[in-house]
Amino acid sequence: MAKTGMERLKELEKEIYKCIHCKACRFAYSGEPSREGIGEFTGKQSTILYEGMIDSCPAGIEYGWEAFWNAGKMWIARSILSGDLEFSEDVRDVILPCITCGQCSAQCENKIPTVDIIESLRAAIIESGVPMIEKHALVDRLVKELNNPYGGKAEERFKWAKDAGLEKFINNKGAKVGYYVGCTASYRQIEVAVTTAKLFEKLGVNFTLIEEEVCCGSPFFRIGAVEIAQELMRKNLENFK
Numbered sequence: 001m002a003k004t005g006m007e008r009l010k011e012l013e014k015e016i017y018k019c020i021h022c023k024a025c026r027f028a029y030s031g032e033p034s035r036e037g038i039g040e041f042t043g044k045q046s047t048i049l050y051e052g053m054i055d056s057c058p059a060g061i062e063y064g065w066e067a068f069w070n071a072g073k074m075w076i077a078r079s080i081l082s083g084d085l086e087f088s089e090d091v092r093d094v095i096l097p098c099i100t101c102g103q104c105s106a107q108c109e110n111k112i113p114t115v116d117i118i119e120s121l122r123a124a125i126i127e128s129g130v131p132m133i134e135k136h137a138l139v140d141r142l143v144k145e146l147n148n149p150y151g152g153k154a155e156e157r158f159k160w161a162k163d164a165g166l167e168k169f170i171n172n173k174g175a176k177v178g179y180y181v182g183c184t185a186s187y188r189q190i191e192v193a194v195t196t197a198k199l200f201e202k203l204g205v206n207f208t209l210i211e212e213e214v215c216c217g218s219p220f221f222r223i224g225a226v227e228i229a230q231e232l233m234r235k236n237l238e239n240f241k
Contacts, residue, residue, distance in 0.1 A: 002230060005123025012117050013081055018110040019074035025104035025114070026069055028056035057104060059097040067094045070104035070114055077117055080124070087128040095121050096133065100222065122224030136223050143232070147214040148183040157181075158209055160190040166197050166209075175208035178240045183215050212239040 003011075055061050060069035067076060073095065079085035098118050105114040126132070132140065139149045147154050158170050158181075169175070179200065185193040200207050214236060217229030 002226060005120050005125070005127050005224065005226070008120040009077065009081060009117070009124055012077075012113065012120060015112050016074055016077045016081070016117060018112050019071060020110070021071045021075075022109075023069070023071050024109065025071060025107050026055060026057055026060060027053045027107065028103060029053055029107070056107075058099050058101070063097060068097060070098075073098065073114075073118060073121070074112070077121055080121070087125050087130050089130055092125050092130050092133070095125065096223070119221065119224065122222075123226045124224075126224040126226070132223065132225065136225070139219055139223075140225070140228065143215045143219075143228075148187060149215060149219050150183060150187045152183075152187040157186050157213065158211065160186065160193050161197065161209060164194045164197070166194075166201070169197065169201075169207060170209045171211050172206070172208035175206045177205055177207040179207045179209055180213060180216070180236065180240070181209065186213075210239050214239070 009016075057069055062068070066072040076085065076091065076094065080087070080091075085091065095118065100115045100118055102115050105112060108114065131137070142149050142151055146152065148157070158167075161167055161170055169179075177200070179197065181193045181196075185196075197207075197209075212235075215232050216236065217232035220226065220229035220232070
């Protein structure tokens with residue numbers, strides 16, 4: 001069984017306490033920041049910037065409040081671990097706007113694994129009983145009903161293969177290789193699926209597309225719904241067996 005969000009958060013406690021609130025994670029740098037040249041100017045949130053610096057955290061730039069920047073989220077994580085703060089819809093709504101791009105981690109001199117911490121927080125929030133936001137609940141419903149988060153018809157998952165003359169590989173019983181295509185390549189970036197399948201064919205790889213393929217679960221790992229993600233993984237493993 002996978003570790004819970006709180007278990008993962010506790011394992012990351014030392015990393016969380018490495019944050020000294022220097023706020024270097026707010027910015028991206030092109031060389032060494034300098035007062036020379038264009039001089040200082042003001043970012044969207046009235047941040048004083050110098051040549052070679054730009055505001056870089058999408059959530060912080062959009063909302064402005066300290067809690068939405070990564071340094072603020074590290075304080076939230078500390079407060080959760082110490083028991084000074086409880087999970088709530090308000091906490092959820094501060095943690096979710098982070099797009100987990102990893103920019104803050106890239107700039108952190110202490111190399112804090114910020115994305116791991118954010119995703120652990122999200123998992124712990126869901127596990128605590130705080131409901132998903134409406135858009136995430138919609139994704140959950142779509143995956144349950146259609147096996148994908150895009151709203152594509154389940155029976156059209158391999159329409160791309162039929163259109164590309166690759167239908168013979170759907171449920172190919174004699175195959176030794178299973179090609180898991182995924183929802184994005186099946187419904188959005190179809191050229192990726194077609195090119196990959198044709199490459200296999202060109203190389204003489206006897207592969208199969210599994211008609212019962214479902215969502216890989218990645219969207220649910222991102223939003224903290226780990227149990228749903230794991231159930232989808234198990235379904236795919238069983239289908240490929």
